[in-house]
Amino acid sequence: MKFDVLTLFPELFNIVMRESIIGRAQENGIIKVNAINIRDYSKDKHKKVDDYPFGGGTGMVMTCQPVIDAYNDITKDMTVKPKVIYMSPQGRVLNQKIAKELSTEEHLILLCGHYEGIDERIIEEIVDEEISIGDYVLTGGELPAMVLIDCVSRLVQGVLASENSYSEESHFNGLLEYPQYTRPADYNGKKVPDILLSGHHANIEKWRTQQSIERTKQKRPDMYEVYERTHKKNL
Ligand SMILES: NC[C@H]1CCC[C@@H](CNc2ccc(C(N)=O)cn2)C1
16 A cells, blocks of 8 residues: 655654554555655745735645645556545544545545645645544644554554454454553552453453443443444343
8 A cells, every 4th residue: 555645744754654563564565655745846946835825814825836736746647546635624533444444545645734724726626535633733734644644554454463453453343442461460469350361262352342342331432332232232
């Protein structure tokens, strides 16, 4: 899966996306993150990429030309144009279900805005979808883009050790994750639940499911309500 990221801060991606799971997935050729510097496409003699907003107001707005030319350049040889996602507080809020949907795409282009905004004609011209990572405003779309790349990439075949690395994770099965423990079995007198040391896998699985249901009910009653509705026969 390939991510082309249109950004004013490509270095951010080259550093963060080189680490850990995403970094390994890039080395293995499963994921490719290609950060493109919008500023390289500015035709302005001072490489400007923003200008004052028509109608007044504080802050600057990203201009059309560099972004549209960057988009046209990266897609010029593509028969199928990849989906363009603009990271924006106005977008559909990202969740595990949307991440799963996006993980089936071969190629995504992510647009990171900055300043007070981007010229609306950019959105009209090249953006297919706006996605938000939550209801708050950040200085740029770069962190949201990295969040999207991380949560989508881990669902791509071969990125994690095995599929059940995430199939038991919070939000994947509509529940929150059960508690995890590792050695030592007794840390400062705090013991690991006996069931987990029993080696009785069927009982362990039952205990884990029950823990997930209980903590979802307690921490996320909204999620529990959905789970209850769809699983009422088992509860
Ligand atoms: N003036 C607001 C807006 C102008 C254009 C650039 C964005 C970048 N900042 C972002 C982007 C996305 C999110 C999110 N929640 O996903 C938050 N913040 C900010």
